[in-house]
Amino acid sequence: MTRVLSGIQPTGDVHLGNYLGALRQWAIDQHDADAFYCAVDLHAVTIQQDPEQLRSATLGTMATLVSVGLDPEVCTLFVQSHVPQHTELSWLLECTVSLGELRRMTQFKDKAARAEGGDQRGDHVSAGLFTYPALMAADILIYDADRVPVGDDQRQHLELTRDVAQRFNSRYGDTFVIPDAAIPTVGARVMDLQNPTAKMSKSSESPQGSVGIFEDPAHVARKFTRAVTDSESEVRYDPEVKPGVSNLLSILGAATGRSAADAAASYSQYGVLKTDTADAVIAMLEPIKAKKAELDADPAELARIIAVGADKAEAVACVTVARAKEAMGFLPKQPQPKVSA
Incomplete structure (x- = not known):
């Protein structure tokens, strides 16, 4: 093996x-x-x-x-x-x-x-x-x-x-x-929500750009709502031209088992994309938080x-x-x- x-x-x-x-x-x-x-x-x-x-x-x-x-x-x-x-x-x-x-x-x-x-x-x-x-x-x-x-x-x-x-x-x-x-x-390279050209990091200068896996769901939702996108309105996966939107699509795809390109096909507005990405992340992290609470108690x-x-x-x-x-x-x-x- x-x-x-x-x-x-x-x-x-x-x-x-x-x-x-x-x-x-x-x-x-x-x-x-x-x-x-x-x-x-x-x-x-x-x-x-x-x-x-x-x-x-x-x-x-x-x-x-x-x-x-x-x-x-x-x-x-x-x-x-x-x-x-x-x-x-x-x-x-x-x-x-x-x-x-x-x-x-x-x-x-x-x-x-x-x-x-x-x-x-x-x-x-x-x-x-x-x-x-x-x-x-x-x-x-x-x-x-x-x-x-x-x-x-x-x-x-x-x-x-x-x-x-x-x-x-x-x-x-x-x-x-x-x-x-x-x-x-x-999902190999999740980028900072406030600086989508930089990788999400523990030592980020902007705490609003990084999402902790045990973070309060309300805080998680707020960070995604405030995530940097761009001045266009088209939702498409294009990391070079649209790094912020592409980062959201990559995260959403990883959280829901889809490719970023497939996720993009379901959206025409940034606001809905941000909300759905936050919801998917919160749902994905919920059982992890529950297990951590169990270990903390023992x-x-x-x-x-x-x-x-x-x-x-x-x-x-x-x-x-x-x-x-x-x-x-x-x-x-x-x-x-x-x-x-």
Whole structure:
């Protein structure tokens, strides 16, 4: 069976773009693959985090993953930092990847530029921003993942992972599975409602442009009513000429199981399109909110799910790290002989 892996950072509220672009597909994939999903809290600390907020956000993210349909009885659902082999393998891969490869990472250059401009907490540029692609590669390779669902902004990191794995295998022998990217095709890129040329983001400068999946339905409806469109009146799917309208059609189509072009055929006015899109989104999110409320009322069950997932993930990760260390020539740790009474 194909093995799939993906993760989400426990920072900010999970929004509609996260759900339609990734999480909903994860819930589908878990039934067709050996799926591993995690809250990547180690990645979150590449910028400074408040400890209590990070703990709370990690719990909230795990509850969210269960709420959107990930079944801990079907997939392996865990917190990244609960599996210490991630950081161990990351060091081995840091010693495999080149300085030039890390310097070419677009996300590092963008984030470092923002940090140096005062857009990060404490104006501090962490070395982790530079080296974290090695950790991301470890996240993937440690579970022998065949397929990794990634957005367009993560394709460069996936390609680096493939390069590092191939280099390691060439130097030390066949050790890692070479993963392939899986790019979602429907609802893969939900845009900001106020700036439809930019992707919906947790860190959006305009909170009116982003829709949280647990947001009050009245707020959701208001945001769609105020969504930016254009000065024309024709409803058609044309992302280049009509990005705002096309974004609404894409969201409506994803929420109702239609293509954006098919959805467009039903409308001649922007107002009705906005209302119907809001209604479809609210209806789609309602069972997710109900499941989240159920988990919030039973913290012991969430703690159990997290603990079981960590044990399942570590059982696989231990084997991969041992294989990599043996390939590189590390001296294996020998068990201590038992002392007779």
